[in-house]
Amino acid sequence: MRVRTFGDPALRRKAAPVSRVTASLKRLARAMAKTMQEYRGVGLAAPQVGVSSRLVVVDVGDGLHILVNPTITQADGSQVDWEGCLSYPGLLAEVERAQRVSVQATDLDGRPVWLEAEGFLARALQHEIDHLDGVVILDRARAVQTIEPDAAAEVGPEEASPARLRVAFMGTPEFAVPTLRAIADAGHQVVGVVTQPDRPAGRGRRSQPPAVKVAASQLGLPVWQGGRSEVRERLAGVLEAWDTDIAVVVAFGVILPAAVLRAPRLGCINLHASLLPAYRGAAPIQRAIMDGHEVTGVTVIQMDEGMDTGDILARREIPIQPEDTAGTLHDRLSLVGAQVVVQTLELLATGRARPTPQPAAASPVADRIRAQDEVIDWTRPAEELARQVRALNPRPGAHTVFRGHRLKLWTVEAGRPDRLAPGGHDLVPGSVVGTAGGDPVVATGQGGLVLREVQPAGKPRMSGSDLVNGYRIATGERLGP
Ligand code: NI
Numbered sequence: 001m002r003v004r005t006f007g008d009p010a011l012r013r014k015a016a017p018v019s020r021v022t023a024s025l026k027r028l029a030r031a032m033a034k035t036m037q038e039y040r041g042v043g044l045a046a047p048q049v050g051v052s053s054r055l056v057v058v059d060v061g062d063g064l065h066i067l068v069n070p071t072i073t074q075a076d077g078s079q080v081d082w083e084g085c086l087s088y089p090g091l092l093a094e095v096e097r098a099q100r101v102s103v104q105a106t107d108l109d110g111r112p113v114w115l116e117a118e119g120f121l122a123r124a125l126q127h128e129i130d131h132l133d134g135v136v137i138l139d140r141a142r143a144v145q146t147i148e149p150d151a152a153a154e155v156g157p158e159e160a161s162p163a164r165l166r167v168a169f170m171g172t173p174e175f176a177v178p179t180l181r182a183i184a185d186a187g188h189q190v191v192g193v194v195t196q197p198d199r200p201a202g203r204g205r206r207s208q209p210p211a212v213k214v215a216a217s218q219l220g221l222p223v224w225q226g227g228r229s230e231v232r233e234r235l236a237g238v239l240e241a242w243d244t245d246i247a248v249v250v251a252f253g254v255i256l257p258a259a260v261l262r263a264p265r266l267g268c269i270n271l272h273a274s275l276l277p278a279y280r281g282a283a284p285i286q287r288a289i290m291d292g293h294e295v296t297g298v299t300v301i302q303m304d305e306g307m308d309t310g311d312i313l314a315r316r317e318i319p320i321q322p323e324d325t326a327g328t329l330h331d332r333l334s335l336v337g338a339q340v341v342v343q344t345l346e347l348l349a350t351g352r353a354r355p356t357p358q359p360a361a362a363s364p365v366a367d368r369i370r371a372q373d374e375v376i377d378w379t380r381p382a383e384e385l386a387r388q389v390r391a392l393n394p395r396p397g398a399h400t401v402f403r404g405h406r407l408k409l410w411t412v413e414a415g416r417p418d419r420l421a422p423g424g425h426d427l428v429p430g431s432v433v434g435t436a437g438g439d440p441v442v443a444t445g446q447g448g449l450v451l452r453e454v455q456p457a458g459k460p461r462m463s464g465s466d467l468v469n470g471y472r473i474a475t476g477e478r479l480g481p
Contacts, residue, residue, distance in 0.1 A: 007342030045131030067105035093141035176250035280308035281366035311355035378430035381446035411453035439464030
């Protein structure tokens with residue numbers, strides 16, 4: 001059986017209870033167990049093979065469990081670990097689960113069964129039962145990472161799904177990679193991948209291929225590389241030669257001329273990491289965190305000649321968690337964005353897309369991060385500085401000055417103003433007013449900022465308390481210019 005992968009609406013439906021164990025349900029259970037083994041999974045739920053029934057199979061090495069209408073009757077303890085899913089090949093999500101669960105279900109003879117599970121089996125059961133409610137690991141992910149899809153899953157017994165569109169993909173950095181993989185997985189024919197030229201990067205300034213080029217080579221796809229002038233002069237012809245139905249553009253990094261926008265039969269669509277029209281521009285993820293928003297998302301637009309101004313084809317909101325950095329939010333948005341692009345292609349392929357113009361409302365813009373955005377201004381409120389630090393993690397990092405050298409701030413916490421050293425210390429913004437859990441607390445324009453993880457110039461990252469001890473920081477020492 002073919003395992004449905006993300007973007008498939010079957011994964012999002014709440015599955016119907018099984019009223020009676022029939023011969024066809026038994027056949028389904030056996031086929032699912034076989035599929036799970038072929039894909040080398042530890043569990044599979046019926047919605048993953050497109051069947052809306054409350055049936056799961058689980059085998060974590062202690063034997064095969066086939067559970068009809070499973071429910072969790074008790075759950076306690078907690079475990080946090082990385083978890084994969086056959087419907088999300090190449091993805092790991094860090095998910096918190098109960099450590100122990102009691103599951104009630106019926107077996108294939110219609111008899112009630114009870115299962116007490118702990119650890120990994122408990123995790124697998126919770127994961128599969130989630131599938132029955134249309135809940136997937138991305139919904140529970142605290143963090144995500146992409147891995148090489150398991151070779152076994154790659155050669156899974158796919159019923160070849162019809163190649164629906166001839167897609168050219170244009171993208172450059174890591175953000176674009178999940179979308180490229182998802183389009184290929186969804187059965188479209190990726191006729192070629194357009195990316196920027198290799199550029200010097202890293203310590204040795206050696207020439208590095210863009211992340212999209214690496215992914216395209218792994219997928220065995222033809223790659224065309226070009227910068228601004230090649231794009232202007234030659235790309236439209238390349239797209240025509242590829243007989244392109246549609247081009248999907250994700251963080252390509254080069255402005256496309258009108259001839260390129262018109263070259264594919266259905267034009268070009270773009271995935272943008274914000275809820276347009278908010279945060280048009282180069283740094284939507286960082287700006288949304290800096291501005292203190294609780295919600296952001298992704299938008300797919302039909303591209304026109306303006307910057308991120310085209311008609312909206314699809315939008316999806318996701319919450320910004322209080323501990324999100326630009327890095328964690330980037331990873332979630334890139335995966336959610338991949339799903340939304342695949343769904344949009346499905347709508348376009350079947351003529352059901354309904355483009356709507358962007359609202360004309362005045363919206364914040366997402367200018368690229370400039371050098372002055374990285375500098376900590378201690379006269380601003382601690383809450384604002386904490387957001388600045390999260391928005392610039394993992395790149396390029398917010399910084400201040402410490403004993404004449406640059407000090408990067410990687411993890412900070414805005415403390416309550418009334419917790420600040422009451423002893424009549426100098427509360428000049430930028431001055432160290434005490435410690436919290438050994439880490440230095442610095443006065444700001446409003447409240448204190450606890451420095452949890454920092455990096456002095458030329459040194460590795462260290463905890464705030466190592467900074468205090470290693471540099472013998474005393475109360476009253478000033479940070480900043
Ligand atoms: Ni799964």
